[in-house]
Amino acid sequence: MKRMIAKVAGVAAAAMTMALVPLAGTSYAAGCSGSGSGCDNLGPVSQGCDAGAVTYRTATADGGLKAELRWSSTCQAGWVRVTDSSGGQWWPKYGYIEKWSGAGTGFIRSLSVTFPNPGSDWSNMLGGSSYYYRVCIKDSGTNHVDCSTFW
Template identity: 75%
Template sequence: MKRMIAKVAGVSAAAMTMALVPLAGTSYAAGCSGSGCDNLGPVSQGCDADATTKASTINGNGFKAELRWSNACQAGWVRTTSPSGSQWWPRYGSIEKWLGAGTDFQRSLSVQFPYEAGTDWSNMLGSGSAYYRVCINDNGSVTCSNFW
């Protein structure tokens, strides 16, 4: 009888463990979609999992801004990269959402570049039909990517 109980307990424990472990390649649903992603974090919403770079710009001081886009979330954000060396004043990267390429500005979000070499990102703006671009504001000098 003790053997039977031990076997049943072992099988039950194995079955429970398998139920709790996700299968390899399992994808999780994004936490938001389109304008429902506005001002939400791409990592916290799972939107970074399928993100690709759609546009980018680098200014004369080596600061880089990339337009990151998630098809699953239908939303984008700016990822900023600072060059090596300490920065003396704040610089910002922004993502802009437009209804047309250069016409009918809708909204923008920005994030400060890291003071040391590294990356950071903004919250998202979403819409599958909008035009987007990213910009760098370096002490009043603005550099922007092409529209995507």
């Protein structure tokens, strides 16, 4: 009886392991739907939206700060990727993505991320291809804001 239980347990463990190991060449679909706000506030990497993403707009600020509007056509969602190449920040600076119903006429929401000092990071996403987006950099010490054009 013990031998039978051990055999069944071994087969079950092997089956579980095979289910967790991806097959070579398997492609995974994005984890959210970008047709509306299905990707809103979800991570681009965790949802598989970062592969093949393109930079459409960039905002820059003094001191080597850059905010990029990254867009995934697969997920129909965007996010801001921030980079500080200097590491010379005296106080926190933020990069954020804004979602608008019109080019500057109907603000919907924004998501932000703190610039690392130095390095790169990114925000969660805002989705939907029928909206307008832009990215901005805000210096919390001076309240100065630099934004890209709308896309």
